[in-house]
Amino acid sequence: MSALRIARLRKRFGAQEVLKGIDLEIGSGEFLVLVGPSGCGKSTLLNVIAGLEKAGEGTVEIGGRVVNDVAPKDRDIAMVFQSYALYPTMTVRQNITFGMECRRVPRPQQEEALARVARLLQIEALLNRKPSQLSGGQRQRVAMGRALVRDPMLFLFDEPLSNLDAKLRVEMRMEIKQLHRRIGATMVYVTHDQIEAMTMATRIAVMHQGEVQQFADPETIYNRPATLFVARFMGAPPMNTVAARLTGGAEGLAAIIGAGRPDEIRLPVPEELAARAGPFRDREVVLGIRPECIAEADRRFGADARHSVPIEAPVEMTEPTGAETIVLMRLGGEALLGRVSPDIRLPVGAPARFALDTRKLCLFDPATERLIA
Amino acid sequence: MTPDPGPATAPAAPALDAPRAAARRAAARPAWRDAIGRWLPHLVLWPPLLVSVVHVLGFTGYTTWMSFTASTLMPDYEWVGLRNYTAVLNSRNWQIATDNLLIYGAGFVVLTTALGLLLAVLIDQRVRGENLFRTIYLYPMAVSFVVTGTVWAWLLNPSIGIQRLVRSMGWGGFRFDWLVDREMAIYTIVIAGAWQASGFAMALFLAGIRSVDADLYKAAQVDGAGPWRIYRRVVLPAIWPIFIAVLVILLQYTIKTFDLVRALTGGGPGIATQLPALVVYDLMFQRGLLGRGSAAAVMMLLSLLLVLVPYFGFMRWRRHREARHG
């Protein structure tokens, strides 16, 4: 049984269509992350799932039940908000039990559920405080407690970590992930932060302009992005996308960056990709290379030596981050980012030698911006 | 802020595997209760909203309609076109009232704004006892115009007020008899009005001055501007919307002025301090000419709209502009 199924969902605000036919389905226990830039429709989609906005067309099913006309309180969901939305005049205890009070859950059961959640989240000591007396992380935890106590079919998170400072955000990210593993609940999580998406999700839906660009597991999203938008949105620094020309010789298919220039670069396309890229032979494509696929010259990618192509390119700038050094280089006239080991010193302005991993090359159709291979 | 130890470090927490019965129960509520739940808010919500809307639109519409009828003591629905309006406009009473409105309006608005601004700037000098001064300057707004009008009538009455006091102190020829002077009586209303409302203007200006970004002061000081220059070039230009708000509110008061005149001069001497609001009351309830009274009231409303419509337009424009510029 699918925990959440969304079919042909459309929604418009006035003249503007904000959701243009969304189809998603996840099973019980999955962690779905809706990710995209602001205004892509992800929060609206979450609100429609919650029942806080009406669906225009299409259906929303939760646990096999169509809930289009079911009030939010009867959808068997719980939600954690960006601003936490804790009731400011109630204590932590009241905040957590308010929902049960509304549903007329008997007192002893309320106490039991409260105690369980407070122990799970370690907020027992805070129960009698008001939200204004809590730190950001504590508020976050109380908001989670309010959701957890309901033990719902579906947890909805609306950018719950974006109001926290960077350090706390990383900690809470891990906590939510562990919580998910421990209680095995189904979660839908909205964020604009692609790192949150990558680290937490079992499945990611990348949204842009009211459409789902790609709906897949994190690895596929990262390595085989379905569109140029996904390629550029996921990953930091983002994937390099440069114009290239596909040519075929006796030795197989190759992509040429800066074709015709003296510094043109020729990259052999691996056989697995070449089969699908055939129709684009002798045509322009967009070539995608992850920065980590361009490394120092003595790096070897995989067992097959053919996959590590040596290249030489002038270094324009370096950004040492400590763990690695990001290099901006010029390759066949195009600017590309590479990631090299931190102990390599690269003089700016001088050419340097790198190794390029061709296994993870992506080829996009420049017209449709879709992945070819 | 030290992050609290999370469950990450906690000993194995109990799994939330309790039965989902509690959540399921919610679906089993009878339909009629849901129906009531849906409709009751509307039943409670709409009557007061409707009453307010009808009160504003309906009453305005009715009085406007009356102004085109031959109503006298009782409503009479015979249509007479603009006859009431021409009659009112041609009456000496109304002409004096509108002349007075202009004099009083100009004097009152200018004096009140100037006093209010001066007081606000004085109070803004980090003075001791700021609260006391503010309380003193603003208390007239808490008191009825009837009360203040009555008291000012005594003070300005030459036979028992200030003139009498000054004369008894030795200046035998001192004259301050504006209250009974046909030419000058209207200015007594300006004085009493400004006395009553200038504290309000002060409060608005002070709120505005205090809301100016403190960094602006610092920047101006770093630029070497003295206090006077900071007010003139930085603070006052920054609070120009407050000036407009004060102006509109005071003009609105001007047009509606009634109680103060009733208590201070009663419109006299003769009809020397007649104002439109008094003319309306006089026509409707003393002469029993509802049609003409309504026409005069509609003209009051029109003059009010003359002030308010541009103001609301201006506010909309500002909001729009702010929204566009983030």
Place this chain on the structure above:
Amino acid sequence: MADRLTPARVLIYALLAGFAAFYLVPLLVVVLNSVRTAEDIGATSVVGLPRELAFGNFERAWGSYCIARRCEGISPYMWNSFLMVVPATIISTLLGALNGYSLALWRFRGDNWVFGIITLGVFLPEQMKLVPWTLVLRDLGLTNTIAGLVLIHVVQGISFTTLFCRNYYTAIPQELLKAAKIDGAGFFRIFWRIVLPLSPPILIVTVIWQFTHIWNEFLYGVTFTSGAQQPVTAALIALSVSVSEAPQYGVQSAAVLIAALPTLLVYLFGGKYFVRGLTAGAVK
């Protein structure tokens, strides 16, 4: 730091004190005259210190002075005002809170129009409503009754109270409402448990505003009631008319002081909220 008395600062304090005197003179005059005898005032002027303390003025003003041929002082009119102002303030505040809540947090189609029209009621001159109110009061059988004035002030006051509350409630984040909906709270429960507990500041502002305004209101009082039904503002005018033959400034001052006292006390104790009400909307 600001306490070095430079000439400029002396001037500032002198000006502040001078203006303070100007604003206080009328109040002082009333207070002093309220304990002066008529002969004392008649012999000098209304500005002066009492030669002897005549506290009897208050007694007469409260209980026995003749206003429009009724010799019961202003006490009956004070009660009229209280009977008018208390229910009118409470009812209009509650309805305004409810209106503001639904307009700010339960947006519906046309809500901005409804709010705009209600706001217009704040600016509409009373003169535009006199004739319709006359007819409505007549048809409801409320002519010349306190209940009639309560009705007028409630309906009229909803415009103000709705404006205040709505503007206050728009600051409540929508997410709070969403959270409550998911928790299963309905319209009334959200109002009662979440919005009202957040409301004391605005309710105090509204109550003070309504109390002051209704107490001080004159035109409706004098138009729709007469004789024994009048509120105290209308009675004060009748009082000044009736004393014009033999001026009794001492008694009159006492009466004026008594009539002004409720709003003055409210101002002294709730000044902060009173100012907030005055400046609400204007500064926006």
